[in-house]
Amino acid sequence: MQDSAVPAFRLFLLRHARSGWAMPGQRDFDRALDDEGYAEAELTAQAAVDRGLRPDVILCSTAARCRQTAEALCRALGPELDVRHVDQLYSGPTSTYRNLVEAHAHRDSLMLVGHNPMIEELFQQILGAESTAAALGDGYPPAGLAVIDFRARPTPGGIWSASLAMLLVPQPEEAEGR
Template sequence: MQDSVAPAFRLLLLRHARSGWALPGQRDFDRALDDVGFAEAELTAQAAADQRIRPDLILCSTAVRCRQTAEPFYRALGEDIAIRYLDPLYTGPTSVYAELIEAYASRTSLMIIGHNPMIEELFHRILGDERAAAALANGYPPAGLAVIDFTARPRTGTAWAATLSKLLIPSPEEAEKP
């Protein structure tokens, strides 16, 4: 449930959609979305657009599967949204994700498109293990989008106070339709 008062800061955490396994000789970085993954990304992007969920800025891992996940959001939410592709979202630990949130907390809203386990660890760090596990008992799914509202802008050295406003998870049945 969402309050009528605008949050101090809104974070959109998006795990990349389902990808195929690396082909022989292929780098993990170059793994692409599979057919279900492309459908998942489209479904989540459309659900976000339908609910008028729109970040001021998207920070996206440079990995192929994350870039492919970002594309439907760019189309569905508006091509005027700035997207920054950052290597540290591919190579860095959860602490890098937290540092980026703090660095961009002057914005109204920020979307991060990244990888597990970092996305799931960050989700737990922000909400606390009990609330995070209650929301996502089976882990953070591919193409899952958490909308997290903060009562104050996240800053280094302070506890982050936030609540889960929305959770968009594409239906496996919808994603697997031909």
């Protein structure tokens, strides 16, 4: 799954961790992580640290549950991370996610912290239906972090050539042992 060559570009796709249901009168945008979600976010962040994963820039949805997921990364990787909040990651379609990748492809790496179904759809657009089914049989998991390595920098309208370097999926039972 992992290639020893240095990728031309590395994309991290992080779906927000598990969140609670909206309370009566609460907007979906304001839904926070639940206890399990906080644990998942911490596990994913620690797994990123353990593997030396560090994006050049993080583009994060402005929704509360995404910001909270990204905050776990900041605690684990250090406050000097370049985190930018992007409203369009909350309400935009998959093409918005793709456009953001293209706009930041001049960097060595980029992390998108966002929502399903857009994260899973982008994953499938990049890697194909067969690879997606093999890696994400039950769908893109909460707090799942895909590391996708590109052989060439993604270009607007171009065909992207990439492979899945790793997929980190937090296991709730790991949190109990900590």
